[in-house]
Amino acid sequence: xxxxxxxxxxxxxxxxxxxxxxxxxxxxxxxxxxxxxxxxxxxxxxxxxxxxxxxxxxxxxxxxxxxxxxxxxxxxxxxxxxxxxxxxxxxxxxxxxxxxxxxxxxxxxxxxxxxxxxxxxxxxxxxxxxxxxxxxxxxxxxxxxxxxxxxxxxxxxxxxxxxxxxxxxxxxxxxxxxxxxxxxxxxxxxxxxxxxxxxxxxxxxxxxxxxxxxxxxxxxxxxxxxxxxxxxxxxxxxxxxxxxxxxxxxxxxxxxxxxxxxxxxxxxxxxxxxxxxxxxxxxxxxxxxxxxxxxxxxxxx
Numbered sequence: 001x002x003x004x005x006x007x008x009x010x011x012x013x014x015x016x017x018x019x020x021x022x023x024x025x026x027x028x029x030x031x032x033x034x035x036x037x038x039x040x041x042x043x044x045x046x047x048x049x050x051x052x053x054x055x056x057x058x059x060x061x062x063x064x065x066x067x068x069x070x071x072x073x074x075x076x077x078x079x080x081x082x083x084x085x086x087x088x089x090x091x092x093x094x095x096x097x098x099x100x101x102x103x104x105x106x107x108x109x110x111x112x113x114x115x116x117x118x119x120x121x122x123x124x125x126x127x128x129x130x131x132x133x134x135x136x137x138x139x140x141x142x143x144x145x146x147x148x149x150x151x152x153x154x155x156x157x158x159x160x161x162x163x164x165x166x167x168x169x170x171x172x173x174x175x176x177x178x179x180x181x182x183x184x185x186x187x188x189x190x191x192x193x194x195x196x197x198x199x200x201x202x203x204x205x206x207x208x209x210x211x212x213x214x215x216x217x218x219x220x221x222x223x224x225x226x227x228x229x230x231x232x233x234x235x236x237x238x239x240x241x242x243x244x245x246x247x248x249x250x251x252x253x254x255x256x257x258x259x260x261x262x263x264x265x266x267x268x269x270x271x272x273x274x275x276x277x278x279x280x281x282x283x284x285x286x287x288x289x290x291x292x293x294x295x296x297x298x299x300x301x
Contacts, residue, residue, distance in 0.1 A: 062233075063243070069222045071251075088158075110148045111152040118144070123138065142218060154203055160196075197259060201256055204255060227243075
């Protein structure tokens with residue numbers, strides 16, 4: 001079975017893929033074995049360094065509060081950046097130059113600036129407001145930097161997803177009398193969501209990981225910052241880094257797994273299914289598709 005983007009592998013390609021897979025697994029096992037040996041030589045596998053993670057204090061005092069702050073900042077950034085990116089992405093496709101050009105300038109400007117600089121700038125900006133205390137200022141700065149950068153990236157994702165649709169979709173919408181706004185909201189956006197979903201999820205994963213920048217440089221008490229405090233109290237820097245890395249992997253794996261499930265559900269929902277009606281005798285018979293009649297002998301035309 002072949003498609004436009006993928007050809008089914010033949011016998012030689014299958015053998016080559018098996019060889020590559022086995023070679024990769026062997027190298028992975030060797031790498032893990034070497035890393036474990038190095039850690040053992042440095043004394044990083046001693047039980048005293050890993051014991052704190054089996055007790056509740058390390059989790060309730062350091063890791064779980066840090067994870068909660070990480071998810072809070074990431075959730076706020078996602079909730080704001082997603083609709084903002086959609087608005088700017090659609091604005092870049094506007095027929096009006098006075099809308100399209102300013103939207104393009106804003107998107108390109110914030111997409112070109114590193115997110116860390118945006119966080120620093122937001123932190124200094126909020127320091128000038130008397131109504132924002134020093135306790136919540138790091139959170140506001142982290143969320144602002146994440147929103148400005150990721151909204152501009154998501155705007156390009158939305159624009160590319162809409163442009164990837166065939167022009168016949170827009171032409172058909174115009175033929176039945178839909179306005180430009182109705183065409184965008186009722187025809188183009190719903191169809192482009194499935195195509196945009198992988199890129200959207202990748203950017204959401206970036207948001208979760210970039211919250212660590214606020215902890216490292218803005219004194220925001222997120223998961224990575226909590227790791228530093230935990231390692232200072234228990235003198236287990238390497239084990240704490242490994243545990244925090246595993247937590248990040250699990251969180252992002254849950255996010256990507258949910259996105260894969262949602263993408264499959266959306267694709268299945270778009271597949272056309274024929275309605276089934278019950279015949280007078282109780283048996284079910286399929287309804288003929290629109291535009292198809294029957295011949296004189298009762299068969300479908």
